[in-house]
Every structure is written in C-alpha cells, then in structure tokens.
C-alpha cells in the first residue's frame with residue numbers, strides 16, 4: 382500500500398505507515414525506487430509540464446455541452462451525451478469541425494466561457510500542467526452574435542482564478558479561422574486590440590487544406606506590429622509547404638502539429654537547425670485519421686531527429702484524452718521512455734511564451750522531479 386504526495390515539485394512515494402518514513406535514509410531508498418519505477422499513468426500525470434496546443438472550445442465535454450444548452454435554451458442536433466459520443470467517429474478534420482462548431486453554439490454568456498475554461502484548468506492541473514497556452518476562436522462566437530467581450534471576459538476571469546486557486550499560469554492565444562476570409566481575420570484583430578493585455582499571441586486554425594497560411598500574411602504582420610507572438614497550425618492535413626509558409630510568410634514562432642514535415646527531409650533539417658517548436662497532438666492525429674494508429678505516429682522519430690517536439694491534447698473532449706493521456710498513449714504505442722518524457726516536458730516550458738525567469742523556475746521544478 383503506497384501513499385503519494387508532491388513536495389516542492391518532487392514526487393515522493395512512501396509507505397502509508399508514517400513510521401517507515403522517519404529517517405532521511407528511508408527517504409532516499411524510496412526516491413531510488415521512484416527513479417527505477419515503471420512509467421505508470423500516475424507518474425506521467427505528475428510530470429510538471431506545459432500545454433501549448435489546446436483549443437478551449439475543444440475542451441467542452443458532452444456533459445457540460447448539455448448542461449449549458451439546457452440552461453441557455455439551446456436545442457442541439459444530438460439528443461443525448463451518448464449520441465454526441467457516437468458522433469466522435471470522425472472521418473477527417475472537417476467532420477470533427479462540424480461537431481466542434483455545433484458544440485460552440487451553446488456558449489452564449491460570460492458564465493459559460495468561465496465554466497468551460499475553469500473546468501479545463503482543473504482537469505489540466507490534475508494532469509501535471511503548470512502552465513497552459515490556450516487557443517480561443519472568437520469568430521466561432523462573434524459570427525453567432527456573441528460579443529468578443531463576452532467570450533474573452535469569461536475566459537480571462539477563469540484564467541485569473543486558475544492562477545489564484547489552482548496555481549496554474551496561462552496565456553491566451555487568439556486564433557483566426559482560416560476557412561473565413563483574411564478581411565474577417567483583420568476585423569477580428571481590430572476587435573481584439575482593446576483586450577491586448579489579455580492576449581499573448583495570435584494563431585491560425587480550422588480547415589487546413591485549401592486555406593494556406595500565405596493568405597493571412599497581412600493580418601499576421603499587423604499582429605506583429607502590435608507585439609503579439611505568432612503561431613500557426615500547419616502540416617496537420619496540409620502539405621509540408623504550408624509549414625514553410627507559416628514560417629516564412631507569417632513569421633510563426635511555433636508550428637501547431639507540423640507532423641507532415643517528416644515527408645520533407647530538407648524541412649526537417651531546417652526545423653531542427655532552427656529548433657522551431659512543434660506542438661504535436663498524437664491522439665488528435667489518430668482520431669482525425671492523419672495516422673492510422675499511435676504506433677504509426679512519427680512523434681518518436683521526430684524527437685529522435687532532434688526536433689523540438691512537445692506533446693499536447695488539441696481538443697481533449699473530442700479526441701479521447703487530455704495532455705497526460707497523450708503521454709500515456711505514446712508510452713504504450715511508441716515506447717516513449719523516461720528521457721523522452723523529460724525532453725518533451727522540457728521543450729514544453731522552453732517553447733512557451735513565458736519570461737526567461739519563469740521558464741527557468743519551471744525547468745528547475747522539472748529537473749528536481751527527474752533528478753532528485
């Protein structure tokens with residue numbers, strides 16, 4: 382019978398009997414056992430980590446979707462939680478997006494956005510997340526008549542409470558929907574400016590194929606002029622060329638997904654040489670049929686190539702797991718070892734938009750987790 386606690390970021394495992402933990406020597410013995418322990422689900426959850434690829438609207442669990450729908454009098458296409466879950470058999474990115482946008486229709490009031498965001502933060506912190514960089518899709522709301530202010534105020538209030546009550550830091554990234562026009566993206570940028578202090582960067586998401594990054598060059602330049610960081614989804618379903626465009630035309634500092642880079646050795650070399658962070662989401666890629674199984678996912682190979690890989694959840698309510706569930710999946714499917722997990726967790730902090738001091742602190746917590 383083992384009992385577990387976290388002390389200063391260090392996981393200790395020791396017998397439930399307090400007497401057995403009375404000497405420093407005993408502590409060392411148990412720490413030694415931890416070092417040699419198998420990578421259990423619990424240990425993977427406890428690794429201090431950042432999550433850099435999570436769409437807050439994609440963390441809307443079916444249960445919450447129905448609760449908020451009932452509260453707001455919104456009629457859903459689905460009759461029950463079970464029916465929604467059955468619809469999770471996606472053929473591709475577009476079939477997922479159809480359900481994703483259906484779900485967002487229930488979000489009408491600031492309280493809805495608050496509850497959605499705080500629920501994600503609770504779940505994420507239970508999986509070791511110390512810092513989250515969260516995407517939101519304002520156009521998915523403003524196009525339905527929900528004010529930009531309603532969405533961002535609810536989300537921001539939850540992020541502040543997450544810091545205060547859960548000890549998780551966070552940043553918010555505004556994503557432009559690439560299936561809509563560049564003019565609409567520019568309009569969204571204008572609406573965001575009064576909330577500049579609450580947004581760390583801009584991104585690009587939604588239907589990738591047929592909507593190359595270069596179409597959004599002007600709005601990304603505008604975002605850069607206002608001091609926003611820039612990221613973009615590229616190379617998920619779209620070709621490696623979209624990754625190059627995201628880097629060269631949009632000035633993207635991180636690539637979200639980027640997994641199709643493996644088809645282009647020259648691009649892999651560039652991503653390695655420039656250490657461009659890639660926010661990889663294995664369960665999402667399998668659920669959306671980018672790869673047939675986790676076993677066939679290239680993330681371990683990418684890490685082996687020296688790429689700056691992080692592991693994330695994407696839309697956890699829809700894709701079968703939160704960030705640590707993705708860690709478990711790559712352990713089971715690809716044999717990720719202790720040093721692989723250490724590398725992706727280190728990368729997650731390094732690739733974040735935290736200040737250097739904050740990064741250093743979190744990297745020290747991580748090092749003590751692995752080394753002490």
Ligand SMILES: [Zn+2]
Pocket residue numbers: 434436586614637695696
């Ligand atoms: Zn995504």
